[in-house]
Amino acid sequence: MKIQLQQCYFDFEQGFQLQDINWQIETGQHWVITGANGSGKSALVATLAGFGEKIAGSSEGIVEAVALVSFEAQAALIERERKKDDADILDVIAVGTTVHQILAEGDVNASVVKDLVEKFALNYLLDRPFRALSTGETRKVLLIKALASEPQLLLLDEPFDGLDADTLTMLQQYLVKLSHKISIVMVLNRCDEIPDFVTHLGYMREATLAHCVARSDEIAYRELQQLLHLKTSDLQIPPTADSSAKSLLDPDQPLVLLSDICVKYDQLKVLQDFNWRIDAGQHWQLCGPNGSGKTAILSLITGDHPQCYSNDIFVFGFNRGNGESIWQIKQFIGYVSTALQWEYRVGTSLRNVIVSGFYDSIGLYSKATDKQRNIADQWLALLGMQGRADQSFNKLSFGDQRLLLIARAMVKHPPLLILDEPCLGLDDINRQLVLALIEKICAAGLSTVLYVNHHSEDTIAGIENYKNIQKHSSNVD
Amino acid sequence: MSNNYFNTLALRDQLEQLGKCRFMHLNEFTEGVDALKGKKIVVIGCGAQGLNQGLNLRDSGLDVSYTLRQAAIDEKRQSWKNASENGFTVGTYQELIPTADVVLNLTPDKQHTAVVTEIMPMMKKDACLSYSHGFNVVEEGMQIRQDLTVIMVAPKCPGSEVRAEYVRGFGVPTLIAVHEDNDPQGQGLALAKAYAVGTGGHKAGVLMSSFIAEVKSDLMGEQTILCGMLQTGSILCFDKMVEKGIDVGYASKLVQYGWEVVTEALKYGGVTNMLDRLSNPDKIKAFDLAEELKDIMRPLYNKHQDDIMDGTFSSGMMADWAEDDVKLLGWRAETAETAFERTPAGEMEISEQEFFDHGILMVAMVKAGVELAFETMTAAGIIADSAYYESLHETPLIANTIARKKLYEMNATISDTAEYGCYLYNHACLPLLQDFMKNIDTDVIGKGTVNDDNGVDNARLIEVNTALRTHPVERIGGILRGHMSDMKAII
Ligand SMILES: NC(=O)c1ccc[n+]([C@@H]2O[C@H](COP(=O)([O-])OP(=O)(O)OC[C@H]3O[C@@H](n4cnc5c(N)ncnc54)[C@H](OP(=O)(O)O)[C@@H]3O)[C@@H](O)[C@H]2O)c1
Numbered sequence: 021m022k023i024q025l026q027q028c029y030f031d032f033e034q035g036f037q038l039q040d041i042n043w044q045i046e047t048g049q050h051w052v053i054t055g056a057n058g059s060g061k062s063a064l065v066a067t068l069a070g071f072g073e074k075i076a077g078s079s080e081g082i083v084e085a086v087a088l089v090s091f092e093a094q095a096a097l098i099e100r101e102r103k104k105d106d107a108d109i110l111d112v113i114a115v116g117t118t119v120h121q122i123l124a125e126g127d128v129n130a131s132v133v134k135d136l137v138e139k140f141a142l143n144y145l146l147d148r149p150f151r152a153l154s155t156g157e158t159r160k161v162l163l164i165k166a167l168a169s170e171p172q173l174l175l176l177d178e179p180f181d182g183l184d185a186d187t188l189t190m191l192q193q194y195l196v197k198l199s200h201k202i203s204i205v206m207v208l209n210r211c212d213e214i215p216d217f218v219t220h221l222g223y224m225r226e227a228t229l230a231h232c233v234a235r236s237d238e239i240a241y242r243e244l245q246q247l248l249h250l251k252t253s254d255l256q257i258p259p260t261a262d263s264s265a266k267s268l269l270d271p272d273q274p275l276v277l278l279s280d281i282c283v284k285y286d287q288l289k290v291l292q293d294f295n296w297r298i299d300a301g302q303h304w305q306l307c308g309p310n311g312s313g314k315t316a317i318l319s320l321i322t323g324d325h326p327q328c329y330s331n332d333i334f335v336f337g338f339n340r341g342n343g344e345s346i347w348q349i350k351q352f353i354g355y356v357s358t359a360l361q362w363e364y365r366v367g368t369s370l371r372n373v374i375v376s377g378f379y380d381s382i383g384l385y386s387k388a389t390d391k392q393r394n395i396a397d398q399w400l401a402l403l404g405m406q407g408r409a410d411q412s413f414n415k416l417s418f419g420d421q422r423l424l425l426i427a428r429a430m431v432k433h434p435p436l437l438i439l440d441e442p443c444l445g446l447d448d449i450n451r452q453l454v455l456a457l458i459e460k461i462c463a464a465g466l467s468t469v470l471y472v473n474h475h476s477e478d479t480i481a482g483i484e485n486y487k488n489i490q491k492h493s494s495n496v497d
Numbered sequence: 498m499s500n501n502y503f504n505t506l507a508l509r510d511q512l513e514q515l516g517k518c519r520f521m522h523l524n525e526f527t528e529g530v531d532a533l534k535g536k537k538i539v540v541i542g543c544g545a546q547g548l549n550q551g552l553n554l555r556d557s558g559l560d561v562s563y564t565l566r567q568a569a570i571d572e573k574r575q576s577w578k579n580a581s582e583n584g585f586t587v588g589t590y591q592e593l594i595p596t597a598d599v600v601l602n603l604t605p606d607k608q609h610t611a612v613v614t615e616i617m618p619m620m621k622k623d624a625c626l627s628y629s630h631g632f633n634v635v636e637e638g639m640q641i642r643q644d645l646t647v648i649m650v651a652p653k654c655p656g657s658e659v660r661a662e663y664v665r666g667f668g669v670p671t672l673i674a675v676h677e678d679n680d681p682q683g684q685g686l687a688l689a690k691a692y693a694v695g696t697g698g699h700k701a702g703v704l705m706s707s708f709i710a711e712v713k714s715d716l717m718g719e720q721t722i723l724c725g726m727l728q729t730g731s732i733l734c735f736d737k738m739v740e741k742g743i744d745v746g747y748a749s750k751l752v753q754y755g756w757e758v759v760t761e762a763l764k765y766g767g768v769t770n771m772l773d774r775l776s777n778p779d780k781i782k783a784f785d786l787a788e789e790l791k792d793i794m795r796p797l798y799n800k801h802q803d804d805i806m807d808g809t810f811s812s813g814m815m816a817d818w819a820e821d822d823v824k825l826l827g828w829r830a831e832t833a834e835t836a837f838e839r840t841p842a843g844e845m846e847i848s849e850q851e852f853f854d855h856g857i858l859m860v861a862m863v864k865a866g867v868e869l870a871f872e873t874m875t876a877a878g879i880i881a882d883s884a885y886y887e888s889l890h891e892t893p894l895i896a897n898t899i900a901r902k903k904l905y906e907m908n909a910t911i912s913d914t915a916e917y918g919c920y921l922y923n924h925a926c927l928p929l930l931q932d933f934m935k936n937i938d939t940d941v942i943g944k945g946t947v948n949d950d951n952g953v954d955n956a957r958l959i960e961v962n963t964a965l966r967t968h969p970v971e972r973i974g975g976i977l978r979g980h981m982s983d984m985k986a987i988i
Contacts (some may be wrong), residue, residue, distance in 0.1 A: 285582060324664075329555065330584035343534065345558040347666075363665070381666025385700055 028077030055224030087166035090177030116149035132168040177207040249404035258398035260433040277334040308489035350380040354429030357440035371409040377428035399427040419450030437467040501808040502638040514709035518880035526699040532691035539597035543576040545656030547603035557695040562586035564593040594619040609633035631708035636811035647679035668697025718887030719915035722866035725922025735837035738943040746843020756896035758852040786861035828920035858942040871970040881973040
């Protein structure tokens, strides 16, 4: 068996369309398809059972003997039975089709049915009308029908949803056995449910199959799991230790006020007469081509630019250059950039990297409090990195490092969170991971977010102010 | 020319000054930069130390500006660019010195007499004059106006590190001192402490010492193990490998990056840890080589220390200054022409462990140099803490510069004084090691031992391990690294 979809487009009801699907399933492979709600994962799997109207692309090797168990298939069967009853014009109270009759319908192996009815402990239900069953029970009936039809390809959409623990274990064991004979494709929402026999993972995003990862590719597989974790679980941003620096700020003053800023190096003017006011609660996106001075603006705000002392800069209640130290400024800021990541070449533990955010240091030079360590561990759990607290930061993948630095920046709930091209240098999956995390942070509303990007298509939900700067290099005469 | 200050002191005072050294605790710095708050700090010179210290002090909330000699301003030299592009006020001596509460003299040591003589009359009454190295006061006997407070804050690192560590939220180990002849209001210590806080030094550890102890130990360290030994070792190891037919690109790479890799191990666990990176048979080999090297080089180390103590070294160098650095410049040119310097490192990969396994001789040279320098300094009355910083602690920092751009980079980064002393050492050490090198083969430099058998004699191994672990530099190192790692997780 080999199924191959190439550049396929499928139309579904209500204008939903699967787009540019490229997918290949071979004998011996078992897939899990995941993705956020509405990403089209159920639709994708249903196409293998003939659902959806293919409007473009080529598909080869579609198997005839397919069985699909899904919420939609379950609803369809219930609907069919309901209609039957309604259509019944006899004067007696309709009993409807019994479970026994439903299970005997079509081309099924009776001994498999018998075996499974026992395994699912459904004996006592056989004579009941199908319509009288609970959702969980109809789901079991559907599973039995599907398994007993002895398909070559079994499609299971959220098969474990709503099953009691015993049944779940039984079903999982059954699938393991079955996996030696046929291919199984499942839709699953939770990554901790992925059975061991699954060989491949597919990730749906916005109606397309964005990533296919073989389980043997450990790094990619783990990244995908992390993404699922961030996308699909209901996560809370961890609390911060003691009081956030926010309490030191006067709410009536802007966070940042840059007035008539000029920056020049040697003979080159990088910024001229630049003005910007950022108020608390205003999320901003700063856009501009390379060399337009984005980084200079940011480092004037953070105090890392030496010319911040020769410009008119008001930040967090300080007019710069009046005896304040940069640590007094930095306590209000969380900061992530590629440059920071290059700087952060230390062999310290993941936990310490997050804790270092409380001290605005690269590396940790103070003893962490228990509370800080605890918060760091909560962040690791949020990132799907629990249990890795003592691993060494410089051994992490580039994408994981970026996630960790974002957590480091957020750990103190800074009044201003600056994300300078946070997706730069990341592959798509890691970009998705970072964006998912940023959206969570924006939604939590704890910090004013300043997001910098040189192309404006990477937008983030929740950001509604845009500042575009043009390249302005000119020579000073 | 003035007198050597050290030589004017009575023996008992000399010993007292040399023995002055105390590791300060973090809680001695709770007043932060307060003693300097609102004071006008004017830095003379904007080079490696001047620029980077100034950036840190300003970022700590202090008022910093720069004064440069007229020519540097008129010609918009690099020092002028350094200061003005970083948004500092720059002015002439006349403009800024009279306004200064604290003047930081961060010009090259050989200019100190001229510079201090010129600016001293312009300084405010009761102001403070600070140095980052005590050469001028100790070796040249500079006499400073009696109302002025004279202090020293000497970061034990190149200027670039001073800045980089501060930006990370840390600092570099720093030595502070007050010139007791010039502390009329007794404020010297408070000012020096605040200055150390302003540069971030307090986070990494501050040694409270004396001008004399700083000069005599700093000179000794830089001439011998830090720069001299690395230069001599580079040339000898490279030439030996080439003589034995090892690929020149490989030889060049092994030496250029090898110092950095093997001395990195020092930071974590001293000489012991560096040798522990070798297999047992190789460790014993390195130990034996180092013992041999120490026997051969001990008289040279003693001579350097003696010349530093009695002023022979500084008067020799000052004579060269008087001759427009003819010796220094000649040696510098000679270094640029060495085969090691002229052979680019090859493209091959060398793993971290391979640098140890193929560089047993380099490990032995570092061990011998560190221990000899430490032993010689402490025998001369310098306190162990200070001797540790001037030998073992700084070795990896200097090794980094060789990794960047070989000997050229090292000699460009260190002060002229260090460079002069380094060449002096190199000239004496190369011939001294000639016979020793005759017996050296590629098993200890270039190829590594080809032992299938990792067996060693138990008794001998225990002997070697004990000797390593009980060396005095390891004892003090354990304590000082402990202090640092309390605060510093990453080293
Ligand atoms: N480098 C180190 O690792 C290190 C470590 C600790 C302490 N120190 C000490 O720090 C001090 C400064 O050393 P450095 O390495 O920073 O020196 P440097 O990089 O050579 O800088 C010296 C600065 O002084 C200026 N200068 C040179 N000659 C001058 C003169 N005659 N009059 C006025 N200004 C002059 C130079 O600018 P122009 O030539 O443009 O005028 C330059 O800006 C020394 O006392 C040194 O011992 C150095």
